[in-house]
Amino acid sequence: MNSLKSYFAGSYPIRIILGALVAAVVADGVITRFLVFNGLAYEGNPLLRYWVYQDTFLFLKLMGGLLAAMYLWSIHKRHPRLAIGFSSLCLSVFTGILIWNLLIAL
Numbered sequence: 044m045n046s047l048k049s050y051f052a053g054s055y056p057i058r059i060i061l062g063a064l065v066a067a068v069v070a071d072g073v074i075t076r077f078l079v080f081n082g083l084a085y086e087g088n089p090l091l092r093y094w095v096y097q098d099t100f101l102f103l104k105l106m107g108g109l110l111a112a113m114y115l116w117s118i119h120k121r122h123p124r125l126a127i128g129f130s131s132l133c134l135s136v137f138t139g140i141l142i143w144n145l146l147i148a149l
């Protein structure tokens with residue numbers, strides 16, 4: 044138990060940022076799917092354009108967000124400041140995308 048505690052010691056900021064990043068990726072998927080189904084927008088990513096109409100779209104978004112979070116977590120173990128800065132940048136970009144999508148929905 045102590046080894047697990049020491050593994051996560053001092054990692055509170057990155058855990059919050061990565062959790063928010065995964066939540067933002069999934070929220071982007073939910074909003075994008077809603078907008079596409081109602082004809083208000085289209086998926087800009089050519090790789091996901093087909094999947095947005097399938098039920099697996101949100102699963103793909105969730106798995107992609109978790110995979111990115113795990114990768115950023117592994118970077119955090121070697122370069123904590125870099126990982127926090129880059130994760131914060133990614134979270135800012137996804138927050139901007141969410142605001143953009145919500146403005147389209149209005």
